[in-house]
Amino acid sequence: MPRRSAAPVVSASASIDVPPDFGARVVHWQRQHGRHGLPWQNTRDPYRIWLSEIMLQQTQVAAVIEYYQRFLSRLPTVADLAAASSDDVMALWAGLGYYSRARNLHRCAKLVVEQHGGRFPTDPAVLVTLPGIGRSTAAAIAAFSAGVRSAILDGNVKRVFARCFGVHGYPGEKAVENRMWAMAEAALPTAGPTQADDMVAYTQGLMDLGATVCTRGKPGCIDDAGRCPLADICVARRDGLTAVLPVPKPRAAVPERSTVMLMLRHGGEVLLGLRPDSGVWGGLWSLPEIDAPGLPFDPQEAEHAALDHARRFGTPSRAAMVAELTHVFTHFRLLIRAIRVDMAALAVHESAAHTDGWRWLGLHELDALGMPAPVRRLLESQRGGLFG
DNA sequence: AAAACGGGGGT
DNA sequence: ACCCCAGTTTT
Numbered sequence: 001m002p003r004r005s006a007a008p009v010v011s012a013s014a015s016i017d018v019p020p021d022f023g024a025r026v027v028h029w030q031r032q033h034g035r036h037g038l039p040w041q042n043t044r045d046p047y048r049i050w051l052s053e054i055m056l057q058q059t060q061v062a063a064v065i066e067y068y069q070r071f072l073s074r075l076p077t078v079a080d081l082a083a084a085s086s087d088d089v090m091a092l093w094a095g096l097g098y099y100s101r102a103r104n105l106h107r108c109a110k111l112v113v114e115q116h117g118g119r120f121p122t123d124p125a126v127l128v129t130l131p132g133i134g135r136s137t138a139a140a141i142a143a144f145s146a147g148v149r150s151a152i153l154d155g156n157v158k159r160v161f162a163r164c165f166g167v168h169g170y171p172g173e174k175a176v177e178n179r180m181w182a183m184a185e186a187a188l189p190t191a192g193p194t195q196a197d198d199m200v201a202y203t204q205g206l207m208d209l210g211a212t213v214c215t216r217g218k219p220g221c222i223d224d225a226g227r228c229p230l231a232d233i234c235v236a237r238r239d240g241l242t243a244v245l246p247v248p249k250p251r252a253a254v255p256e257r258s259t260v261m262l263m264l265r266h267g268g269e270v271l272l273g274l275r276p277d278s279g280v281w282g283g284l285w286s287l288p289e290i291d292a293p294g295l296p297f298d299p300q301e302a303e304h305a306a307l308d309h310a311r312r313f314g315t316p317s318r319a320a321m322v323a324e325l326t327h328v329f330t331h332f333r334l335l336i337r338a339i340r341v342d343m344a345a346l347a348v349h350e351s352a353a354h355t356d357g358w359r360w361l362g363l364h365e366l367d368a369l370g371m372p373a374p375v376r377r378l379l380e381s382q383r384g385g386l387f388g
Numbered sequence: 389a390a391a392a393c394g395g396g397g398g399t
Numbered sequence: 400a401c402c403c404c405a406g407t408t409t410t
Contacts, residue, residue: 057394058407097407100396134395155393172392174401216392217410248391330389 018165019233023189027198029229030205035061035212039068041204046120046145047078053137053144054105058098067096079118081109104132122146135181143203147196151184152203153177156210161187162246163214166235171246254328258297258335261287261378262306263322264313265386266343269360270379271313272369280329285369287338287378288313288358297337306339313358314346322382327374338378340385363387 035041038061040052051071055064071092075081081089086106093102108130112120121127122145127138135153142148153161158171161183169176189198213220213228219242220227221234231237236245264271272285290302290309303319310316323338346360361369363386366379379386 060408098405100405101394104395132395136394 018183018186020190022187022230022233023198023202025229026205026209027189027201030201030208033227034201034205034208039065040144044145046122046141047081048072049144050108050120050133050141051105053140054101054132055096057137058101059096063096067092077118078109078112078120081106082113082118101132107131108133120145122148124148124150140203143199147199149188149191149195149199151181151188152206153181153184154207154210156214157184157206159216159246160206160210160214160230163219163236163242164230164234166239166241167245168247170249172249254332256333256335258337260290260302260306261336261338261375262290262309263287263338263340263378263382263386264310264316264343265340266314266346266360268387269362270366270386271358272361272366272371273359274357281372283370284375285371286375302337303339306341310341310343312347313343315344317342317344322385323378325374325377327372334374336374336378338382340382 040049043049052064052068055068055071059067074088074092075084084106086103089106090099090102093099093105096102111130112118116126121130122142124135124138124142127133127141128135133141136157139148139150139152140154142150143152158177158180161167161180162171165183167176167180167183171177171180189195189202192198209228209230214230221231221237222242225231225237228234228237234242236242262271271288273288275281275284275286277283288309290305299321303321306319307316310319319339319341321337322340323336325336325338327334327336363383366376371379
């Protein structure tokens, strides 16, 4: 029986509200409905369990099984692995991907032989010091191989906790992850005569729940609450939030750009230009624009710049800012400000405007043209002022 | 095309 | 101590 390692910091978990039977629910569920009979579940050999945990970090159970068995048939002990050549280890790993993990595996085996006399550790505090073994993997190895009471927190478990305890906030964020570790400690089965066995079922149960019931896309409780042993205490289920918890990684704030569009108006027509095929709105008809890279932005200045710009096409009489809207692209937001410019007269070189791809168009001609949605909206909203 | 994944590595 | 990445699968 493994020595009980240092007790978790109680104060950290005191504020975490975990039902006292949480662990028992998971243990009971896993014994009845969890996954059983997988090759690494029939052993307490920490070497074999470690190997399975590393392989399972990156590959599905179905794919791991044959690699796992082949690996162990060639290298049945940690001493064998430590003594193997890099080439042999990599060959056994070939096809699993994430080859740095295989290199860590080999390094780790050598360290276990050198530093621990070839006896694979089962103390999570020792395990975490080894390459390729982080806090969660260390706990899993300790729990499965020796029934040590230590908390795991992998992606599946984060999802279960986020939903069951209603954790808002991205689990990849430090503060949120810390809270979840505190939950993981608080949720552990309590001491008792069967604690070591319970820890095995509990740890496996959390993983199984996340993998088979509390899945990302469509959790099993949606169709049948009876599938989840936590359904009646699950905050996300109660509040209808299973689809939004855990909250996804916050998308980086999209940059905001701005532009000024001119609605040049003359004789019931508006000036539109055909945009180049490449780039934003390629091949669509759009309004003339003034670059407005700098915010903040003075409307009077803008109107002045609009009049200036309009002289290219004729003689403007007045300009007025008439609309403002934000268009959202996938990679940025575009703030569009629209200025209506009344033209007193058009440039004499009308043909030049034509070859440039500019055309004066009446209301009835617009429908047939391909236009960016915000431009169409702009024209629609100003229909009276432009064509009336 | 984007999110997720557990640990390592860099700042 | 924090942030970000590698390398691959899943959605």
